Amino acid sequence: MPTDDPEYGPPGRPRPPDDAPGHPQPGGATATWVSPEDEEAMRLVAARLKSAHPEADPATVDALVVGAYDELRDAKVRTFVPILTERRARALLAPPPSDTRPVPES
Numbered sequence: 001m002p003t004d005d006p007e008y009g010p011p012g013r014p015r016p017p018d019d020a021p022g023h024p025q026p027g028g029a030t031a032t033w034v035s036p037e038d039e040e041a042m043r044l045v046a047a048r049l050k051s052a053h054p055e056a057d058p059a060t061v062d063a064l065v066v067g068a069y070d071e072l073r074d075a076k077v078r079t080f081v082p083i084l085t086e087r088r089a090r091a092l093l094a095p096p097p098s099d100t101r102p103v104p105e106s
Contacts, residue, residue: 041082042069053093064089
């Protein structure tokens with residue numbers, strides 16, 4: 001049954017069962033209800049990022065993935081949410097660019 005309740009997102013998104021107030025997110029945190037497809041996509045994104053950034057704390061990676069997903073959770077077109085979530089989290093994990101410009105002599 002579609003709902004336009006802001007807690008669950010845009011119209012057309014399925015409402016969770018009454019006995020399911022939340023689903024576990026990567027890292028064990030429970031947030032607002034997400035679809036099983038989005039939950040699995042976030043789990044896969046987190047796994048890829050943990051593999052690509054073994055130096056990063058796994059809980060930090062999980063939090064970045066959940067945060068990046070949360071920014072996109074109300075997107076009407078769901079097709080690209082996983083890749084956009086991964087790109088956002090990957091950008092946050094990347095070290096800041098170093099300034100390698102030569103220092104002018106005075």
